[in-house]
Amino acid sequence: MTPWAVSIGAAVASFLLLVVVLELIRSRRLRERYALLWLL
Secondary structure (H helix, E strand, O other): OOOHHHHHHHHHHHHHHHHHHHHHHHOOOOOHHHHHHHHO
C-alpha cells in the first residue's frame, strides 16, 4: 500500500493536469482532437 502523501500528491497532480488541459482547450491553444492524447 502506498503512503498517504504519495496518493494525495498523485491525485493533486492529476487534477492540476486536467485543469490545465481544460483551460488550454477553453482558450483555444489546444485543439479538442489533441486533448484526448493529453488526458491519456
